[in-house]
Amino acid sequence: MTTSTTFDAPAVAPRRSAARARWLAVLRTPVGAGAGLLLALVLVLALVAPLLWSGQADRIDTSAVLQGASAEHWVGTDALGRDVFARVLVATRLSIGLALAATSIAVVLGLLLGCAPLLLGRRGGRLVTAGVNIAVAFPGLLLALFFAVVFGVGMTGAVLAIGFAGAPAFARLSQTLAAGIAERDFVAAARIAGVGRFRVLLRHVLPNIGEPLVVNATIGAGGALLAFAGLSFLGLGVQAPSYDWGRLLQDGLSGIYIHPVAALAPGVAIVVAGLAFNLFGEAVAKGIGLTTALGGGFAPGRASRREATRRDARRGAATEDQGLPVTDPGPEPGRPVLEVQDLSVTFPGAHGPVRPVRGVSFRIGRGEAVGVVGESGSGKSLTALAIARLVEQPGEVTAGRLHFQGADLLTGPDRAHRRLLGTSFAMVFQDPMTSFNPTRRIGRQLAEVAQEHQGMSRGAALARAVDRLRSVRVPAAERRAHQYPHEFSGGMRQRAMIGMGLMGEPSLIVADEPTTALDVTVQRQVLDLLAAVRAEDDVALLLISHDVAVVGQVCERVLVMYAGRVVEDLPADQLRTGARHPYTRALVAAVPDMDVDLDQPLPVIPGRPVDPAHQPPGCAYAPRCPLASARCTDEDPALDDDGAGWRVACWHAGEVAADRDVPGAAPVALALGERA
């Protein structure tokens, strides 16, 4: 159970008011507002009800015993003729008060136990943790019964029992939260800076676990309320003549056939009050992005997306598409494997649709290796996913043309292309650690491709999987096919992933940062393997990478992406010295290689990449570009072909030589730029 405790504040607002704004935003959601109102009502009632209705609740009237609901007694009277409705209202104070008292005990004890490991050091901490782990395995009710026996039947005993019974859960929660914070680097940094254990706890740990603890305590109070009702209902809690809702419920239950509302009224009160605490806690947790102790019931991700905005996005995307100039996908190779024209991907955003990919066009010929480079957020990975038809809702993919081996992927249902894509289109993803299903054996994960698309039997498919693993140089392929992903190293998994793509007869491999998560020596092995596969079967390769050097080494042609557009499409051997777009040149210069001049500062690109939600009207690179002119900020240059297949989108594409060292301007200026 991971409980996230950090939140990325909006960039402008100061932290504290941001926190307040988050809590206020919670109250604006329907569930949050409803629960908040309910909770306020219950708390007010707890304060004032005994003052207003005590007399009515305690007045014995032997002439009106066990009456049903009437205008005078809304939910009737009890065995002594007392008004049940008034009694339920008056019981609010005791019920809520006891629940809060028990919760405080649980929270304080839990916090002490939970933070003890941080203060006690390794050995003592482990002992406390082990104790808490054993205690937390037993359900609260059982612990409460145990402590009720020890502390004795009655109100005080029940408060202590429920408090003690709740403590292990809180201890576990604060332990998990605190341990999560304690292993963060800023705590290590504080310790190195000489901050003592106790101060680390006060200054770094507690402030960071405060919000989730408060939220869970709120939910815990709801639980304590119900537990109290339970104990009183069993006769182990509040004793006559005092009464809380559980007590009233028990009194009412004995006469449920004669007089059902007397039993139901306190029951409803318990449920309503319990829900008020519960829903409020959950709403707050959802609003501030936490997981609650029970694993949290609400979906992760951006919460406030509504159907309406999605529909707007679709419309918006459609109209804008007509506005974009049709981009030339470049010269037509002999037999193109892939043709992409004006590919765009749109997501709904808080302030209208966001388009991280805008009008990308290119072709890949048979056996050709094309690289895509760009900074993070340039839309290169999303382009790959869009081509592979793997962008899921709410993302929207539009394109003028998306042809794979002559088949139009945009028309017809996904099902129609399943076989073609399943056998001829291979994907390799970035993180080999998470890209295999951890609960299934590698061999089967490969084999199911052949079973599904090539109609092979289980055995034949597995044999093919072993053969493919062998072809990607997985040693002892037979044995390893029976292993689970966690038994493979990162490099081996990436090989198996390539092997999975080779189960059919691919004509295109799309590799999305296939070596980013690997060590350099392993990266070399995987790149060599991709090259060998390509050479052997004349397979085309689309290699996405942030590393200009890797792409330059492996590919024949390179597409440079910036802010969702292709800004240059050039031969790979021209990348290092012949690039025409200032961004390409800056990107190449910024990567230190083994020949970089040690006496010069490293060239850097000033400023930050464009936020896809705020695209400028002109060239997106203009704010960071040393060549930028007025025209650049006003007009977005088209991706123009020079006739030989070299495409550049820049008004100053020719202006090369004089500005060779401009990207490497003084670091002070850059620092200012980054402050944007």
Place this chain on the structure above:
Amino acid sequence: MTSTAEAHPATGASRRGTAVLDGPWVRFAVRRGGQLVVSMWVLVTASFLMIHLIPGDPVRSALGPTAPASLVAARRESLGLDDPLLVQYVHFLGGLFTGDLGESLTSRLPVSQVIAQRLPATLQLALLAFLVALALAVPLGVLMGVLTRGGRRRGGELAFSTTSVVLGAIPEFLLGVGLVYLFGVQWGWLPVAGRGGPESYVLPVLSLALGPAAALARIMRVEMVSVLQADFLRTARAKRLPRRRIYLRDALPNALTATITLGGLLLTALVAGTVLVENVFAWPGLGSTIASSILLKDYPVVQGIVLVYGAGVLLVNLTVDVVLALLDPRSAIRES
């Protein structure tokens, strides 16, 4: 960045993962067995100490202030309460191994006999509720997870989440009272008390199962949604497998492991919930006995039943861990 940051991805590479008798499984059995023994010892010791933690003389408070001193002394004698604590502890442990849990202060019946009489009713109730909860929660959670994946159908998600939060927040005994009112009092369809024919099981089982089922379904949906966003699911989609196959083969087992990890707590709570539900429905099981025994201060009986409940909880936890280890090959290794 603790030791795990430097831990190597190929840790298991040299181990053969196929034979069950191999290293990781043996280690899992040893570790889990050790954990069980320690928990069992804590449980036994706690229930032994329970009598001694009670302020004052438990026998006096059980027999009441009017009981003659000679009777109290005799009862103390027969319970062995005058021996040194350690001797009593040894006797207690010895008794446990021979099935001797002492005798009731009120009825003078052996506690083991009381438990033997009452246990089957509780066991039936808990097991049935267990099955009903799983049968309701898993399919519903999976279905809702698929329908609301990636932020689809916000309205449906809100309705489902709210309903399940509300249902999960109603304690079992209140749900019981509500069901009694509707089915017993209002419509008179089902018996509301006692244990007889199959129809007498319906209401107790439902009131015990519905809350955990709602909470489990909610967890299942959340886990399903998050598994559906996992990288390996994208891989599965890149293999162009039919959706149903992806959901059942790739998503379900992974979502289930996460759900069981979190849901184990709910299932143990269900075991304890029998105490309340049995009291609502006058169900002749351990739960109704423990409540009345606490009120009568019949401590040996309470002690025995606490032990049985505790052991039941530990058994549920053990089952959960074994199921997890079988479902997810990593979990046997991960915890070490």
Place this chain on the structure above:
Amino acid sequence: MSELRFEGVSVRYGTRRRGMTAVDRVDLTVPDGAVVGLVGESGSGKSTLARAAVGLTPLSAGRILLDGEPLRRTSGPRPVQMVFQDPYSSLDPRMTIGDSVAEAVPRGIRSADRRREVARLLELVELDPSRAGAYPGQLSGGQRQRVALARALAARPQVVVADEITSALDVSIQGTVLNLVRRLQHELGTSMLFISHDLAVVRYVASEIAVMYLGRIVEHGPAAQVLGDPQHPYTRDLLAAVPGWSPAAPDTAVPPEVAAAEPADPHAPPPGCRYHPRCPVGPLARPEREVCRTTEPTTDHRHAAACHFAAAEQPLARAAD
């Protein structure tokens, strides 16, 4: 500034039976005013060594000396400070960056002076001092990493350990942090242990380079010499693997067993030379070199290379110091 020396340092994790030795008998010196670049693949123990140097991980053997004196845990800022890899985790999200830096300023300074010191440090790392009240959430990755540097410097350290400080940054930002590290090092003469998996980055900032493999230092010498004339086959493999600008032809001379070799398991390091199962000049390629399987190589070779077949020690090898 001062000299940091590791003498026979070992760090073990886990139990006696199933533990792993992340760092194994490491001898390494960071000379006064020098930047020693430490390279190696993930799992080689670089980060563990860094954490041991600042006292976050206890040693199981050996000692760490600062100017010849064993490092002792004292109250107050430690003399060896560290900058972490992930700038999103190394700053407390609930603390202003000014407070984070101030926390490391030695105690016993009046608050006005403290504020002035924080401003000076922020300026030193090229951040606007008026932003001391900003929270980390409002800063970019590169800016956060500069705050982390300022915090490390606030403690007036004798040695700074930088653990992969640019690997979480985008390439366009990486340069600003590297330039800053170089400038500060020139201006302040800080001794530094600079850890990275990227040889090109290390080459840019380090005056000496140490190469780590499976918990051992396998080669160590002046940067130009180690890169220009690598002695250990692992160093040579690392260098060959750095993507260069010429299209690389797959290395055909390497036997297939070596080409497909997996990184070794640190839980069970191979006997003899730890690199032998992957070594292109070891027993896999040359069966007569059985010694690699059985005997651990000594380090009395050029650049202290732990390889049986490295060139003999050159008396002039360390003349550049």
